[in-house]
Amino acid sequence: MTRIVRAELTRFLRRRPVTAMAVAAVLFAAISTWAVFSSASSSVSASAGTAPSRRSGVPLAALVGHGGGTEAFAVGASFVGFLVFVTVIALMASDFSAGTFRSLLLRDPHRRRVVVGKLAGILVVAAGLVAAAEVATFVASLVAAPARDVGTDAWFSLASLGDGVRDYATVMVGVAGWAIFGTTLAVIFRSAPLALGVGFAWAGPFENIVVDSWGAGYRFFPGQVLASLIRGGTSELAMGRALMTATLYTGLAGLVALTVVARRDVTS
Numbered sequence: 001m002t003r004i005v006r007a008e009l010t011r012f013l014r015r016r017p018v019t020a021m022a023v024a025a026v027l028f029a030a031i032s033t034w035a036v037f038s039s040a041s042s043s044v045s046a047s048a049g050t051a052p053s054r055r056s057g058v059p060l061a062a063l064v065g066h067g068g069g070t071e072a073f074a075v076g077a078s079f080v081g082f083l084v085f086v087t088v089i090a091l092m093a094s095d096f097s098a099g100t101f102r103s104l105l106l107r108d109p110h111r112r113r114v115v116v117g118k119l120a121g122i123l124v125v126a127a128g129l130v131a132a133a134e135v136a137t138f139v140a141s142l143v144a145a146p147a148r149d150v151g152t153d154a155w156f157s158l159a160s161l162g163d164g165v166r167d168y169a170t171v172m173v174g175v176a177g178w179a180i181f182g183t184t185l186a187v188i189f190r191s192a193p194l195a196l197g198v199g200f201a202w203a204g205p206f207e208n209i210v211v212d213s214w215g216a217g218y219r220f221f222p223g224q225v226l227a228s229l230i231r232g233g234t235s236e237l238a239m240g241r242a243l244m245t246a247t248l249y250t251g252l253a254g255l256v257a258l259t260v261v262a263r264r265d266v267t268s
Contacts, residue, residue, distance in 0.1 A: 008121025032076030
């Protein structure tokens with residue numbers, strides 16, 4: 001499996017992909033920071049220990065606190081998860097349709113190991129991208145803070161460091177969930193356009209339209225569960241339940257993916 005992971009890393013750690021990921025991290029930081037700081041409202045109460053709501057903006061009080069330096073990162077990180085989702089679908093499904101997966105099996109006939117190794121390689125790259133995005137967002141937040149009279153002294157404390165590590169961990173768990181879902185769709189459909197169409201339709205319009213009128217969807221739809229998990233828990237879905245539900249969903253998705261890839265013929 002180590003060779004498969006290294007091969008997947010080689011695929012990404014080239015000049016063009018690295019440059020594209022660096023640009024993506026900077027753009028993410030700029031857009032997320034602008035969106036959060038420009039929409040932050042002093043009228044939104046922020047009670048201590050109260051989880052944020054997916055339906056409301058970020059209160060200024062949350063930006064002033066020790067977690068404010070990475071608040072924009074935590075809020076915007078759902079986009080990173082969705083980006084990983086569509087990237088995994090495109091890469092994995094293209095490998096099936098182009099015959100790359102079949103070629104890999106000539107070197108290593110263990111199908112499950114090949115799929116898991118490829119996914120592990122992608123997640124290693126995603127971990128680096130998420131770390132770069134968090135650092136870039138912190139820097140962008142420092143630049144944006146004076147415009148809203150947000151004090152940043154608390155951002156340089158041990159508590160702030162702990163919040164940053166926690167935000168990174170929850171985002172990576174959510175990203176891993178998105179990657180597993182993407183792998184499952186790619187393995188089932190084996191066609192990038194078809195798998196991307198299904199993924200976009202479900203995680204995009206369908207879930208977000210339905211939850212506008214059915215609030216319980218925040219607790220049951222996979223995309224909404226992962227979004228709450230990435231935020232570290234929300235008022236719609238607490239962290240503990242989000243983690244438990246996400247583990248159940250991703251476990252089932254992973255089982256389906258490994259079963260399908262092991263039993264289905266590789267014909268291209």
